[in-house]
Amino acid sequence: RKGTAVVTGASSGLGLATAKALADTGKWHVIMACRNFLKAEKAAKSVGMSKEDYTVMHLDLASLESVKQFVDNYRRTERPLDVLVCNAAVYQPTAKEPSFTAEGFELSVGTNHLGHFLLSRLLLDDLKKSDYPSKRMIIVGSITGNTNTLAGNVPPKANLGDLRGLASGLNGQNSSMIDGGEYDGAKAYKDSKVCNMLTMQELHRRYHEETGVTFASLYPGCIATTGLFREHIPLFRLLFPPFQKYITKGYVSEEEAGKRLAQVVSDPSLGKSGVYWSWNNNSSSFENQLSKEASDAEKAKKLWEVSEKLVGLA
Ligand code: NDP
Helix, strand or coil: CCEEEEEECCCCHHHHHHHHHHHHHCCEEEEEEECCHHHHHHHHHHCCCCHHHEEEEECCCCCHHHHHHHHHHHHHHCCCCCEEEECCCCCCCCCCCCCECCCCCEHHHHHHHHHHHHHHHHHHHHHHHCCCCCCEEEEECCHHHCCCCCHHHCCCCCCCCCCHHHHCCCCCCCCCCCCCCCCCHHHHHHHHHHHHHHHHHHHHHHHHHHHCCEEEEECCCECCCCHHHCCCCHHHHHHHHHHHHHHHCCECCHHHHHHHHHHHHHCHHHCCCCEEEEECCCCCEEECCCCCHHHCHHHHHHHHHHHHHHCCCC
C-alpha cells in the first residue's frame, strides 16, 4: 500500500515542496495539515499535485483545541498514520510586542513548539498502530537555533536559560520568553527551534526502542524565498536570497529543500533514529552535530516535563 504522511504547514514553502516531492514518488498519500483550507487546496493545485495524492485537513497549531480536533478527525478517517512531519512555523523578527495563541502562550513558541509537542504526543499512538515497515516522526529544526554554527551566532542567540519563563506560563504576565527575558521575536523563533530539536531527541530516548519509530530532525539549508520571511523588512527580503546564494552559499531552492525533507521521510538510508540531518554543498546528507544547548539531555527532560504541563498532558 501507499504510505500516509501528515505534513503540517504544507500550504507553502518547505511543507508544500515536501508534499509535492512525496506525491511525485507515487508511493505516498500526503495529509496536508493546514490552518487555511483554501490556501492549501490552491497551493496543491499550483504545484500540480493530483487529487488522489493528497487530502487537506484543518489544523491550527496556535490552538491546542484545534490540535485535539485534528487528531480526532484524523482517527475518524481510519487511515493509518505512517509518518508525521512537524514542519509549520511562524517567525516574527520585527514584532515589537508579543502575540499569543488561543491558550495564551507567546505565538512562536506556542505554535512551533507547544502545538507540535501536543500533536506529536497524541499521534505517537497512531504511529505505533501502523504496520508500515519504516515509521518516522520528523521535526524540522534549524541552524539558527544552533549556536555551534556561524548562522546560529548572529544575535540574538537562542538560549532557553533555566526555562523559568516557560514554567511560569509564557503568557506575558511574567514573561513571554522561555528564559524569562524581554520579548524578542527573532529570539523566540530560535528558542522554539531549539525546543523542536530537544523534543526530537527526547522522543528518541523515550520511545525509539519501545516503538521502533524513527525520530529525526533536520536543517534543509537556507530556503531564503519562503513565506517565513514575510514579516521581515522589505530591504531584508530583497537582499537575503542573493546574500545566501552568493555569500554564505547556504542557499537552497524550495524544490531542493523539499526533496531533502522527503528523503528523511522515506529514504531507507536515512532511517536512523535520533539524528539531526544536514546536507553538504553537493547535496549529500550527513549526520550533523547539535550545539551544546540543543543536545543537552537534562534540558530536554525538563522541557518535556514543563511542556507536558502547559499542554495539559500532565
Ligand atoms: P513558510 O512561512 O513558507 O511556511 C510555514 C508554514 O507554516 C505555512 O504553511 C504556514 O501556513 C504554516 N503555519 C504557520 N502558523 C501555523 C499555524 N498556527 N497552524 C498551522 N500552520 C501554520 O516557511 P518555511 O517553509 O520556510 O518554513 C517551514 C519550516 O522550515 C519551519 O519549521 C522553519 O523553521 C523551517 N526552516 C526554514 C528555513 C528557511 O530558510 N526558510 C531554514 C531552516 C528551517 P500559512 O500558509 O497558512 O501561512
